[in-house]
Amino acid sequence: MKQYQPEHLSEVQLAAVRRSLSSGRGALSRRSLLRATGTGALAMGGIGALNACGIPPASRAGGGAAASDDRSAEEKRIAFSNWTQYIDISEDEKGHPTLDAFTRRTGISVTYTEDINDNVEFFGKIRPQLAAGQDTGRDLINVTDWLAARMIRLGWAQKLDPAHLPNAYAHLSPQFRSPDWDPGRAYSYPWAGISTVIAYNSGATGGRRIESVSQLLEDRALRGRVACLSEMRDTVGMTLLDMGKDPGKVTGDDYDAAIAKIQQAVDTRQIRRFTGNDYTSDLDKGDIAACLAWAGDLVQLRVDNPDIQFVVPDAGYLTSSDNLLVPAKARHKANAEKLIDYYYEPPVAARLAAYINYVCPVEGVGPELARIDPALAENTLILPDKAMAAKAHAFRSLSSEEETAYEEKFAKLIGA
Amino acid sequence: MTVTEAPPGSPAPAGPLPRKQPVRRKLVPYWLLLPGILWLLVFFALPLVYQASTSVQTGSLEEGFEVTWHFRTYRDALGEYYPQFLRSVLYAGTATTLCLLLGYPLAYLIAFKAGRWRNLLLVLVIAPFFTSFLIRTLAWKTILADGGPVVDVLSTIGFLDITGRLGMTEGNRVLATPLAVVTGLTYNFLPFMILPLYTSLERIDPRLHEAAGDLYAKPSTVFRKVTFPLSMPGVVSGTLLTFIPASGDYVNAELLGSTGTRMVGNVIQSQFLRVLDYPTAAALSFILMAVVLIVVTVYIRRAGTEDLV
Numbered sequence A: 001m002k003q004y005q006p007e008h009l010s011e012v013q014l015a016a017v018r019r020s021l022s023s024g025r026g027a028l029s030r031r032s033l034l035r036a037t038g039t040g041a042l043a044m045g046g047i048g049a050l051n052a053c054g055i056p057p058a059s060r061a062g063g064g065a066a067a068s069d070d071r072s073a074e075e076k077r078i079a080f081s082n083w084t085q086y087i088d089i090s091e092d093e094k095g096h097p098t099l100d101a102f103t104r105r106t107g108i109s110v111t112y113t114e115d116i117n118d119n120v121e122f123f124g125k126i127r128p129q130l131a132a133g134q135d136t137g138r139d140l141i142n143v144t145d146w147l148a149a150r151m152i153r154l155g156w157a158q159k160l161d162p163a164h165l166p167n168a169y170a171h172l173s174p175q176f177r178s179p180d181w182d183p184g185r186a187y188s189y190p191w192a193g194i195s196t197v198i199a200y201n202s203g204a205t206g207g208r209r210i211e212s213v214s215q216l217l218e219d220r221a222l223r224g225r226v227a228c229l230s231e232m233r234d235t236v237g238m239t240l241l242d243m244g245k246d247p248g249k250v251t252g253d254d255y256d257a258a259i260a261k262i263q264q265a266v267d268t269r270q271i272r273r274f275t276g277n278d279y280t281s282d283l284d285k286g287d288i289a290a291c292l293a294w295a296g297d298l299v300q301l302r303v304d305n306p307d308i309q310f311v312v313p314d315a316g317y318l319t320s321s322d323n324l325l326v327p328a329k330a331r332h333k334a335n336a337e338k339l340i341d342y343y344y345e346p347p348v349a350a351r352l353a354a355y356i357n358y359v360c361p362v363e364g365v366g367p368e369l370a371r372i373d374p375a376l377a378e379n380t381l382i383l384p385d386k387a388m389a390a391k392a393h394a395f396r397s398l399s400s401e402e403e404t405a406y407e408e409k410f411a412k413l414i415g416a
Numbered sequence B: 001m002t003v004t005e006a007p008p009g010s011p012a013p014a015g016p017l018p019r020k021q022p023v024r025r026k027l028v029p030y031w032l033l034l035p036g037i038l039w040l041l042v043f044f045a046l047p048l049v050y051q052a053s054t055s056v057q058t059g060s061l062e063e064g065f066e067v068t069w070h071f072r073t074y075r076d077a078l079g080e081y082y083p084q085f086l087r088s089v090l091y092a093g094t095a096t097t098l099c100l101l102l103g104y105p106l107a108y109l110i111a112f113k114a115g116r117w118r119n120l121l122l123v124l125v126i127a128p129f130f131t132s133f134l135i136r137t138l139a140w141k142t143i144l145a146d147g148g149p150v151v152d153v154l155s156t157i158g159f160l161d162i163t164g165r166l167g168m169t170e171g172n173r174v175l176a177t178p179l180a181v182v183t184g185l186t187y188n189f190l191p192f193m194i195l196p197l198y199t200s201l202e203r204i205d206p207r208l209h210e211a212a213g214d215l216y217a218k219p220s221t222v223f224r225k226v227t228f229p230l231s232m233p234g235v236v237s238g239t240l241l242t243f244i245p246a247s248g249d250y251v252n253a254e255l256l257g258s259t260g261t262r263m264v265g266n267v268i269q270s271q272f273l274r275v276l277d278y279p280t281a282a283a284l285s286f287i288l289m290a291v292v293l294i295v296v297t298v299y300i301r302r303a304g305t306e307d308l309v
Helices: A011-022 A030-044 A047-051 A095-105 A119-131 A145-153 A164-169 A215-217 A232-242 A250-268 A279-285 A295-304 A333-342 A345-357 A366-372 A374-378 A384-389 A401-414 B017-053 B072-113 B115-130 B131-145 B151-157 B160-167 B179-201 B207-214 B220-232 B231-247 B250-258 B265-273 B278-301
Strands: A077-083 A108-116 A141-146 A188-201 A225-229 A270-273 A290-294 A308-311 A319-323 A393-396 B057-060 B062-066
Touching: A077 A232, A077 A333, A077 A345, A077 B115, A095 A108, A095 A345, A108 A119, A108 A141, A119 A141, A119 A145, A119 B265, A141 A145, A141 A333, A145 A319, A145 A401, A188 A232, A188 A279, A188 A295, A188 A345, A215 A225, A215 A232, A215 A250, A225 A232, A225 A279, A232 A279, A232 A290, A232 A319, A232 A401, A250 A270, A250 A401, A270 B250, A279 A295, A279 B179, A279 B231, A290 A295, A295 A308, A295 A393, A319 A384, A333 B278, A366 A374, A384 A393, A384 B179, B017 B057, B057 B278, B072 B115, B072 B179, B072 B231, B072 B265, B072 B278, B115 B179, B131 B179, B131 B207, B151 B160, B160 B278, B179 B250, B207 B220, B220 B231, B231 B265, B231 B278
Parallel strands: A077 A108, A077 A141, A225 A270, A225 A290, A319 A393
Antiparallel strands: A141 A319, A188 A290, A188 A308, A188 A319, B057 B062
């Protein structure tokens, strides 16, 4: 196609037009544009701007100001953030029977969101708002104990009113009553307990039984087919127990020794990967022959695949819990407390436990659970008996500096 | 008469007008660019400034972070994590090369030989984008499963012996090895290579091939002297569109890899979310940006295309 040229202009005039369009003042060349924009951006991003971007200390932003004006009385609703597949689901897969019953009884509508997949990611998501002293838009969240501990430590959780929690106070199992990070449960109540045990696929191990973390880390028959958890406390805690140390009293030296032991298994390629929830499919397929696993997953996996076995090591196992807490500045604390209390009524707790298969933190739920399914009530992974409870150990809560140092070492162990 | 005599007091009509006009016209491009510039400012420049600031801060969550111009973070981060940087460049480079080797013949076929199948083939190239990145990557875990047919075949024909000797695989498995990560990267970024290659190949006038043939050039010479040089803009933009995101990717290394295959993206994620060392994470991001910029600049200079710089 021919380029358009004005016909009634002389050769000289045409040349002038071309010149002014390509290099004259009227021309907007890419360079001049970039230069202009760049200068603007530089002015914007000056040193002053760099200086202004600090993050305020947590105590200044949250601290005593965690509470907010509670609108529970006027607004009959709460927003509840939970892990995926961590609540009962109705037959038609549209509702959550326990939640629906709660709404019917109290008139409080629940915006239920399954937006927690991973503790560290979730914390990354809500941190900016909490650090800035803003409402996260969530009235109730469910996080694992170390993260609950961190949020309480930073002043980013609201103190609960015991007067609103009669059921919860009465029915909470003794083993969950007073964790060192929230004595007397002033800020949090457990949703479910988590037991970390050893699991293996007997088809993939050739019928071999895996009985200890040492065997997991050292048995050459399993080379390249062992997985550990990417939750630092679970993997290191189980290794500490295997070494005869108590994770509840871990010291820096103990920790380093445990890391060294796991590092050896990484170096000899014994460990294939460090996994989150995704170990379940690999274990099911047999790509992972043996691993550290969360007991609640196993109850479900074993229904589908009878080859999957679990072992509670003689050295003991690690317990932790997922906890409900009300984030700072949340607007519907009283409603949230009603929901917490509701889940501590034994019939409701039994329905929840029957569905999610994690350790139920509610006392006296046994008969209710037996009414739903007697096999579940006898399952020590859901309702631990005395022998099982005696082997349970929790990782002690860490100070901020310890936490950073430990996580740093663990991050290096898992490759980054 | 009436033309020359303007009423007294009225502004001279010829005076201000010509002076105003060019200024306004000069501003038009900027007005047109305003949405784009605002977008860049809010979603690129501001986050960049924020990260630059974070990278020279020190502190903790409890005490808050303050700018202390602590540039050591950069040196420490690079000293600590240079293996992951090297690995990122290596994996992304390998994946880009594989993409080019796989993508060029396919783009050539679609551009010149596909005839009425052309649109269908193009749709097939883009089809994987209809499912999420994550799902596509997870699918490879099933395809490459240890006892699966793919691994069996690769093992039987001795492929895994060769890759094993190169340190790309371990024993009789592909998952959780460098090979799996590179495969995942190659697969996920292949369309970014094919599409620019296709557009620049498609623009080549087939008569140029005929002309070269008339001048007694062998088909291989035609390709070497005519087709490939004319497709260079596609090659350059395709390799850039593949290499740049691949070097910062962490999903493939996370899902298909192991402890020994973590890339710099994984380190940044881990520093930011797990260790809560925001300055190191920000410094690592800047170093990655610098590394990519240097690699890309050198590459473009050598490839000698004017289209992008």
